[in-house]
Amino acid sequence: MRTFFSLIILFLAISFNANSQNTVSPAPLGFDIVRESIPHGKIDTITYKSKTVGATRKALIYTPPGYSANKKYPVLYLLHGIGGDEKEWFIQGQPQVILDNLYADKKVEPMIVVLPNGRAMKDDRATGNVYAKAAAFATFEQDLLTDLIPNIEKNYPVIKDREHRAIAGLSMGGGQSLNFGLGNLDKFAWVGGFSSAPNTKAPQELMPNPELAKTKLKLLWISCGDKDGLMSFSKRTHDYMKTNGVPHVFYVDHGYHDFAVWKNSLYMYSQLLFKTVEAGVLDKISMVGRPAESNVRSAQYPQLLPDGRAEFRIKAPEAQKMQIDLGKKYDMVKNADGLWVATTDSLSEGIHYYSLIIDGVAVADPASETFYGMSRMASGIEVPFKGDSYYEVRQVPHGDIRIKRYYSTVTNSWRNFYMYTPPGYDQNAASNYPVLYILHGGGEDQRGWATQGKTDLILDNLIAEKKATPMVVIMVDGNMPGRGFGEESLNLFEKELKQCVIPFVEKNYRVKTDGKNRALAGLSMGGLQTLYAGVRNTDLFSYLGVFSSGWWANQSELTTPQYDFMKANAEKINGNLKQFWISQGGKEDIAWQNCQIMLSKFKEFNIKYTYSEYPGGHTWPVWRNNIFNFAQLLFK
Secondary structure, eight states, X not given: OOOTXXXXXXXXXXXXXXXXXXXXXXXXXXXXXXXXXXXXXXXXXXXXXXXXXXXXEEEEEEEOTTOOTTSOBOEEXXXXXXXXXXXXXXXXXOHHHHHHHXXXXXXXXXXXXXXXXXXXXXXXXXXXXXXXXXXXXXXXXXXXXXXXXXXXXXXXXXXXXXXXXEXXXXXXXXXXXXXXXXXXXXXXXXXXXXXXXXXXXOHHHHOSOHHHHHHHOSEEEEEEETTOTTHHHXXXXXXXXXXXXXXXXXXXXXXXXXXXXXXXHHHHHHHTTTSOOOTTTXXXXXXXXXXXXXXXXXXXXXXXXXXXXXXXXXXXXXXXXXXXXXXXXXXXXXXXXXXXXXXXXXXXXXXXXXXXXXXXXXXXXXXXXXXXXXXXXXXXXXXXXXXXXXXXXXXXXXXXXXXXXXXXXXXXXXXXXXXEEOTTTTTOTTOOBOEEEEEOOTTOOTTHHHHTSOHHHHHHHHHHTTSSOOOEEEEEOOOOSSOTXXXXXHHHHHHIIIIIIHHHHHHXXXXXXXXXXXXXXXXXXXXXXXXXXXXXXXXXXXXXXXXXXXXXXXOHHHHHHHHHHHHHTHHXXXXXXXXXXXXXXXXXSTTHHHHHHHHHHHHHHTOOOEEEEOSSOSSHHHHHHHHHHHHTTTTO
16 A cells, blocks of 8 residues: 555664664654753854855854864754745754754764755845746755865865765755755765655655665655645655665654744754664654544544554543453543543554444444444554555556445345446446456455455556456445355355346446356355355356355354265366465464365365465455455456
């Protein structure tokens, strides 16, 4: 995945030395207020001759408390935004105050900080239409490398290697920092982009050789405010680094495109420079969480924290007791403002149903989208993970999710199914498509594969990559009168599928109508329905997918007839099915043991099948992975 609210990830492994810290936390109150009683550094204006610009240029330079010309220092080059100049950080960000306080607290290494003018042109003032001067920000790369850095290294006692040279900046300067830092890894080992602007190069241009970057970078810091309209530029850079396994920090702050965010970024980033840190320290950084992508619009909670925990906050001043029920119950604590707060343990990947328990009554969280699961509408929280990109929203052609009502002559009632039509379905009026009929589990309904399962995104991405044949997917309501797992309900569902759903689809939509172009699959209860209706009708279906299911081991009155049928028809089943695909969520899957017994029967009868496991138990991450893999086998 992932979508915009992808999870905040912290990747960085660096070794331990005597200067290691216990943690780096967001800035506390007073971090940017002058303390009169501590030693202070000094800020001066300097000038240097720029051959790049053909003029003498200005910069500010900060030297730390206790500065001595007899000592060698590392250097941080700190860049401003499009509307600023060399004084922007000094006037609005006060880095000298932030760093003085950090020095007093022994949280930063002594360093020199250079605040240049990143607008490399003769008229470099932030006047008039500053956007018309944007090209000069790219020119500054040459000015920085060939004019400013040599001048600093000639006139100040600095260490002149890449390991002691850092660059960072805000907004336009953040883009410059990423562009120049990652583009010149022979010059910079420490790179930070704060709320990086649209001048930031595309990730593939920033880092065409991720493996080289892994060996060169000491620190890559990417940060942005969660309400910043420029978040997408930081997010896409993070996504690329994550995909390619490049160690980095992605810090999402609460805030906008302003100095409140940038000062906090400087406060945290500067503490990591020019030192090695115990490997686990960065994992403990207390970062602001991200609202879960399953929240309703604008809801800030629940939030996901970097280590996979979730934080919940509910305003309910009159409630006497509140809990979060995620299978495990978490007691919530009420503060003086009537706000109830709880933080969970680390949650596994994918979607988790949950409820609020308010004074003993289980209710849905008004801040969360609801999903039909657990045989009722329930809140859900989506936990992203490193391998979820196969169902992220991408810049590819997208199909549609449709809802169609039909009258069932089997149940004598109106019913509906959800339907995926592939990209181009409406435009390609002369084309007919193969069909996958897919079934949900017990306690869920036809919405499951569309909402919890993300079937449309999975198919969109596979089709765009030419890994799957364009197909129609019919998401059928498998809930039938009677006991869901009994012979009566299974038989009734088979009739519903054969007498109502398939004829209706083939009459009203452009689909192919032969068995070679039909597939049937389902999870859990839907897997039983697939076994029952699919195995008995291999003339109708050439592909069967059974996810986290298997005939009940202890229900001989149900299973014996099925096995007798399969034994008697093994040759026909093997001949008609192109794929009989069985998958499980590993040994932690509640259906695992039943499935193993069933597979032993298949071997006894010489039934051909393909078996797969994806660890995760009896959960939607497993079934998303199942449809991802099964869809690639169909209609080829």
